[in-house]
Amino acid sequence: MTERDAVLQVKGLSAGYGPLRVIHDLDLIVHAGERVGLVGLNGHGKSTLFYAIAGLTGWQRGSIRLNGVEVGRTRSQGPGRYTHLVVRQGLALIPQGDEIFHGLTVEEHLDSGAFTPLAWKERASRKERVLDIFAPLRKLMRIPVGRLSGGERRMVSIGRGLMADAALFLVDEPSLGLAPKIGKGVMDALIAVDLGQSAMVIAEQNVALLEGRVDRVIGMHAGKLKGEASAAMPFQTARHA
Amino acid sequence: MDILFILSNAVVLTCIYGMLAIGISITWSSVGLINLSYGFIFAFAGYGAWYAAQALSENGAVVLAAGVLCGALGGVVVCALAFIPIHDKPNFTLRGLIATLAISLIGTQSLMWWFGPRSKNLPEIFGSWSVMVGDTALTADKIGNVLTSIAFVAAVVLWMRSSRRGLEIRAMMMNPHAASIVGIDVRSTGFYVMAITGGMAGLAAVLLSQTYYISPFGGLTPMIKGVSIALCGGLGSVQGAVIAAAILGLNEAVTSELLGGQYVLITQFILIIAILLVRPRGIAGILDRAREA
Numbered sequence: 006m007t008e009r010d011a012v013l014q015v016k017g018l019s020a021g022y023g024p025l026r027v028i029h030d031l032d033l034i035v036h037a038g039e040r041v042g043l044v045g046l047n048g049h050g051k052s053t054l055f056y057a058i059a060g061l062t063g064w065q066r067g068s069i070r071l072n073g074v075e076v077g078r079t080r081s082q083g084p085g086r087y088t089h090l091v092v093r094q095g096l097a098l099i100p101q102g103d104e105i106f107h108g109l110t111v112e113e114h115l116d117s118g119a120f121t122p123l124a125w126k127e128r129a130s131r132k133e134r135v136l137d138i139f140a141p142l143r144k145l146m147r148i149p150v151g152r153l154s155g156g157e158r159r160m161v162s163i164g165r166g167l168m169a170d171a172a173l174f175l176v177d178e179p180s181l182g183l184a185p186k187i188g189k190g191v192m193d194a195l196i197a198v199d200l201g202q203s204a205m206v207i208a209e210q211n212v213a214l215l216e217g218r219v220d221r222v223i224g225m226h227a228g229k230l231k232g233e234a235s236a237a238m239p240f241q242t243a244r245h246a
Numbered sequence: 247m248d249i250l251f252i253l254s255n256a257v258v259l260t261c262i263y264g265m266l267a268i269g270i271s272i273t274w275s276s277v278g279l280i281n282l283s284y285g286f287i288f289a290f291a292g293y294g295a296w297y298a299a300q301a302l303s304e305n306g307a308v309v310l311a312a313g314v315l316c317g318a319l320g321g322v323v324v325c326a327l328a329f330i331p332i333h334d335k336p337n338f339t340l341r342g343l344i345a346t347l348a349i350s351l352i353g354t355q356s357l358m359w360w361f362g363p364r365s366k367n368l369p370e371i372f373g374s375w376s377v378m379v380g381d382t383a384l385t386a387d388k389i390g391n392v393l394t395s396i397a398f399v400a401a402v403v404l405w406m407r408s409s410r411r412g413l414e415i416r417a418m419m420m421n422p423h424a425a426s427i428v429g430i431d432v433r434s435t436g437f438y439v440m441a442i443t444g445g446m447a448g449l450a451a452v453l454l455s456q457t458y459y460i461s462p463f464g465g466l467t468p469m470i471k472g473v474s475i476a477l478c479g480g481l482g483s484v485q486g487a488v489i490a491a492a493i494l495g496l497n498e499a500v501t502s503e504l505l506g507g508q509y510v511l512i513t514q515f516i517l518i519i520a521i522l523l524v525r526p527r528g529i530a531g532i533l534d535r536a537r538e539a
């Protein structure tokens with residue numbers, strides 16, 4: 006694969022909050038149609054990496070290209086100030102811990118994910134597509150999200166991400182805080198999403214949920230990427246290789 | 247004691263203060279600004295309406311429209327000065343508080359300098375007819391005030407519920423961080439919010455001018471009442487603000503009838519403190535059935 010079909014190309018990215026540096030000179034390429042697993046322990050920078058790509062960290066520097074367009078910038082402050090521009094370039098971030106709008110109904114919530122003009126026009130058909138993946142939401146469309154259970158909220162949060170016209174989906178710990186069975190169901194749904202020319206990166210602590218189901222698995226440790234394993238190769242072997 | 251008279255006063259006050267409280271509440275929860283220049287916007291819009299009445303026409307619709315437009319303009323100016331430059335800097339809440347306070351001080355002094363300390367009065371917007379209900383006269387300005395403010399707030403709420411821009415504002419009110427994640431531009435949405443809430447202040451200024459005069463510092467008391475009602479209703483909740491406005495409007499009407507107008511702020515703050523002691527999140531804490539995220 007060449008750099009031409011790279012959906013995401015990160016070079017020399019450092020990012021953090023205040024005096025704290027979480028990401029250290031990180032390089033990463035994700036290609037079109039690829040599903041990548043990002044594994045690592047708590048506090049080793051998985052979420053910060055996603056936030057840096059979205060421009061939500063306290064500060065950052067380094068190059069981030071989304072479909073060839075530079076969206077990274079050197080910032081010392083202003084988290085979130087340029088995030089909407091990155092989203093318009095095709096980023097769908099599905100954050101950890103359900104960043105939801107508790108008073109909006111499920112339907113409004115899904116609409117709020119269809120941000121680009123094209124997605125907004127097609128939002129009815131896109132909602133159908135999301136509901137095909139997360140069938141339990143169909144009955145809940147008029148209920149405020151704040152009254153849903155944890156698993157349902159996670160579905161709404163992921164569904165909102167899938168509504169977008171995204172080239173790159175960043176999914177942060179989709180199984181976190183859910184009962185194992187429900188967490189597995191959510192992961193199954195993510196694996197079932199037809200990516201087409203887009204790409205997906207799933208951060209996860211539970212390696213067993215990803216094993217053999219993604220195109221490759223990357224480890225993350227202390228703000229750097231460590232080792233890489235293809236789907237065919239069990240992750241354990243790769244880590245010790 | 248005329249119960250109908252007290253009630254009609256209470257309803258009028260509820261509508262006007264409710265509108266101010268909703269404006270303050272929406273501003274706080276969506277752009278995170280405690281807008282201390284709301285009183286200035288109020289006075290600015292009042293003078294704008296007065297100027298329109300002098301220069302254009304004394305027609306009620308023209309005066310109302312001029313008030314709303316000047317209020318919206320005031321809101322946009324405050325947004326450009328006190329929100330855009332500092333909203334993503336550290337300690338924005340405190341800086342915003344100081345910035346809006348500064349705008350308020352400079353603004354009201356400028357109004358004083360420009361228009362002079364003598365207060366102005368606006369023409370009667372709704373005419374001078376009245377309807378007799380039993381022994382009580384419901385005057386045109388009471389009926390007009392109630393209908394106009396309800397229509398305006400209803401239009402805003404409907405727009406917020408049905409349009410895309412409204413969805414963005416509501417999303418921002420509930421979770422500003424998640425709003426930027428889904429691609430909402432906080433800065434342009436901020437201009438919309440401030441224009442709408444400014445328009446509310448402008449309308450309230452024109453409506454209240456049917457009872458009081460317009461003066462450079464005339465916005466201060468309405469703002470204090472608006473802020474306290476918004477706090478009592480639970481900042482960020484439109485329903486809470488409406489209910490709190492009804493309770494405090496009734497309190498104001500009853501107090502001024504039974505004790506006298508000078509005791510209004512005393513009973514009002516006793517009531518607010520009592521409500522906040524029982525319900526620290528205000529009335530919205532009772533209404534909100536969502537689980538905390």
